[in-house]
Amino acid sequence: MAFRTWQIEEDPGKNAGVSSSTVQAGGNGGIEDAAYEILLQVRDQIILGGIWKYSPEVEAAGREIDHAFQELVVGAVAGDLSGIRKACEVWKTAGTGRR
Numbered sequence: 001m002a003f004r005t006w007q008i009e010e011d012p013g014k015n016a017g018v019s020s021s022t023v024q025a026g027g028n029g030g031i032e033d034a035a036y037e038i039l040l041q042v043r044d045q046i047i048l049g050g051i052w053k054y055s056p057e058v059e060a061a062g063r064e065i066d067h068a069f070q071e072l073v074v075g076a077v078a079g080d081l082s083g084i085r086k087a088c089e090v091w092k093t094a095g096t097g098r099r
Contacts, residue, residue: 031072031081035069035084038081038088039088049098052095052096061087061091062091065087065088068084072084
């Protein structure tokens with residue numbers, strides 16, 4: 001499964017831009033791919049909305065996504081994707097000001 005990584009390009013006083021490149025995910029159809037799909041759906045919603053403002057809250061939300069993903073990978077949440085979904089929604093709200 002190919003997915004896009006993206007990076008925020010900060011420009012003080014303006015909305016941050018987004019650049020992307022294609023990389024390869026695990027592709028095994030497992031829980032990790034499902035988690036990536038959730039992240040990518042939220043990312044696409046952000047891009048379509050056209051607004052992204054970087055802040056300490058965005059950075060903290062990104063760390064929460066990483067934490068939720070790590071819990072999923074090590075089996076601490078037994079295949080429950082709700083942590084990823086919640087963390088991604090917090091991240092989107094933090095960066096866009098929209099739900």
